[in-house]
Amino acid sequence: MADQQWRDVQTCFDTCALTGAAAFFAGIEDAVIVGNGPLWCYFYALRFLEHACPDIASRFFCSQVDNNAVIYGTEEALLETLQRVKETTRPAVVFIESSCSVSLIGDDLDAIARQAAMPCPVICLESGGLNGGFQEGYQAAAKAYFSAIPLQQGLQRKAGTVNLLGATHGHYNAVSDIREIKRLLGVAGYQVLACPGAGTSQAGIALMAQAELNIVLHAELGQETARLLEEQYGIPYVAELPPYGVEGSWDWLRSIGQVSGRSEQDFTAVRKERDLLERQLRNATQDMERIWGEMWFNRVLVAAPSSTALAVAQAVRREWVDTANLTTIAQDGLKHLRVPAGIGRVIDGRKERQAIEACLNELTAGLLLASSNERAWLYRKGAQAVACQNIALPVYDEIRLSHRPFMGLRGAVHLVERLWERYIAVCQQC
Template sequence: MSYFELKEPPRREDRLKACIAYGTTLGEVAGRRLRCTLADGERSFTQNSICLLLPALGTMNSIPNSVVLMHGGLGCGSSSHGGNAAVRAGNNQRWGIVKNGTWLSTGLTETDVIGGGETKLARAIIEVDRRYRPAVIFVVASCVPGIIGDDVDGVAEQVQAEVQAKILPVHCEGFKTKIWATAYDAVYHAIGKTLLPNSREISIKEKAGPLINLMNMSSMGRGDEQELERLLKVLGFDVNIFPVFADPDNMRRMTQADLSVSTCPTHDDYMLKHLKDKYGIPFIIRHMPIGIANTGKWLQDVAEFFGLGSQAQAIIACEEAELKAALEPLRSMFQGKKAFVSAGEFRALSTAILLAELGFEVVGIRAFHHDEFAEVEYEKLVRITGTDCPLNIANCQPFEEANLLRRIKPDVFLGHMNGNSTAAKLGISTHVVYNVGLNYVGYRGAYELARRLYRQLKNPRFNRNLSRFASLPYQESWYQENPFKYIKTAGGDGDE
């Protein structure tokens, strides 16, 4: 049975047996499937994490002519305010319009928790349709309706005949999973179940070339999309980017593609398998096009599917030669420098490979979770860095990160914008590992990241000065402990 026949997607803990807590080395992971999630929890002490609702909102708010209706407490969804600049910029870059993310809340109260919130939700859906006339209303189930048993799908089905917009229930009950990558499955599930047609559509318009679905589930900004479009169009391919900033009226084009290509296997496997099973569209989900070698492998795989392998080899050779010349003045700055990377698993590993290609010594990696799709990336990285590089599988947990950073003392730390403060307070130079306004992907991304790191390392004084006046909340005794002490499967006692 297809997962899309279910009301909501399964947790990644169940579907992929994904791991969210481990402390080991790259050599321990490469070449074997790591399974380390325990049924009763992963740590005897846990500091913090995030809810799957946050990454889901990043995608839903990007969809033009849509409204996100949060069914839950008033605070749920408020992170949309912080992400609105990216929504405005993304719409402007792609469509030439400045569109805010539009989200509302049913604002469930204590009375609603006792009596149920289904009536309030039905009224809210009708009012959203009347007031905004969107093409799509995402009805997002947060923790409260999941706990009290509100039937969000049933309400959507009941009200659909009264509104013009398509109603898409999205299940983001944060207490159900500790792996927030399940958010990508939740959004894909809603789109695939409700928006896409029941059968494959064949376009009557003649295509410029083979049509490729280029998957972007918040994996990259517009600059990175343009870099991959550039490489694919040189080979004669027509490109359809999905789902961020994809107009709901044009999403049907997904079913007309000749091939779907992942840009981040962590994000995309759930939807790619659905497109293959329901519409017969083959897919490629092997590499993330970050880094010199990975970009070439990614492009080569796509080209060989259409019998264009030799043409791709010529393009790759030309691009790599040009990039090598551009990087030459920068490389001396990176020699002997140590780098630590923290991000979602595929981004962390592919970025680490790129840093090694630039001349850095990769001395530590933190991945937010681990599943089967990244196994080949671990093997690639081990061939470059060796087997002893520390690996922390952690859904945040900055106390473990602080311990590792004090031990390793890297020269530069690459992490997400809201996760760089630990390294910064230790006086380590930091750089964002992902930002929709910057380039990371393809050959241009490799050069732009190198150029930014060159400038960062040329003058590292800011964070060094910051460390004189800012401190972390951990006692000195913690830095003498095993950083993985509280991970139950890492050899620690797990009982303190």
């Protein structure tokens, strides 16, 4: 949503491509990141990443270029920074990314990196925000990594092993969600070998060719990488919407099973857990409905990164809430994604700003599943009887330190709890 006076200033959910690229390498445990640019770009990305990666400051450096560097080049500042990296860290890989203003200079980052004689592979990328947002930066960084550092070949495939692609700690509640995804896959009999971009070392990534399948968690982040790895190493992949809700989680696993040659009988342990949770949810829901009535909202608005938004909207329609009007905002667009049938209107968050504002203005007696930005819009216009649940960044009105997922079977239970709490709070206000 743009400011009414300064149309080139926006307060929106998306971060710059520099932050998205840094997020991919922040998820490689022994990688060091060098932001080649001014301090304000560095601190913006650092602040974004340190919520999920509290130690990121120890392996995220900045060349701190000044105004003269924008004219005469960044070689001196970057070489000094790389020397500091050599003296204070032992990285397996160094990632150098230039910010918007520095990218305009045209410095040969690869040549500067060779001059620095780093003791490990160095990957360079122009990743200023002028090249797109978080999604584009993450994709570019992943492509640069797998193009520069090949996987080990000649390794035997291990039955029941998978890799997670398109996962990132740069999404809201992602650390808890990825933990639940790994647990759920483990119950289903799969072993996750690597999760590049979300908590795997370079040595772990190197062994990815052993996996029998790549699972793309967020298609807008990982599908291009999955295609690249399929072409180069013959690893098949599956890219479905992420697993939200009990039914959504079960369907997600079944899709994985179909590609990996498993039947529903192979998921007996998961089915038992699913059946138990469904009984638990049904009993708890019936108790609440006797007191508060059926959970119903006149309007439901879902706004989040595209795969999350579509998956949550599908769970809302299939499992969670009855509503007369469901609208979904894919904040980063709809590239790579197929919109599921039956979820109502879907808005491209990058192209339809006026439609987004209209939806927020119309949201009364409704449910908002979004970020603090959309919630702040409702607060400013004095919207009444709206239940709000955060599912996307930025979040300014709650702190999350415990592990309570939104994805998977356990995440479904958690979100149902949250939705009933917010529905009851709205009922008490009426």
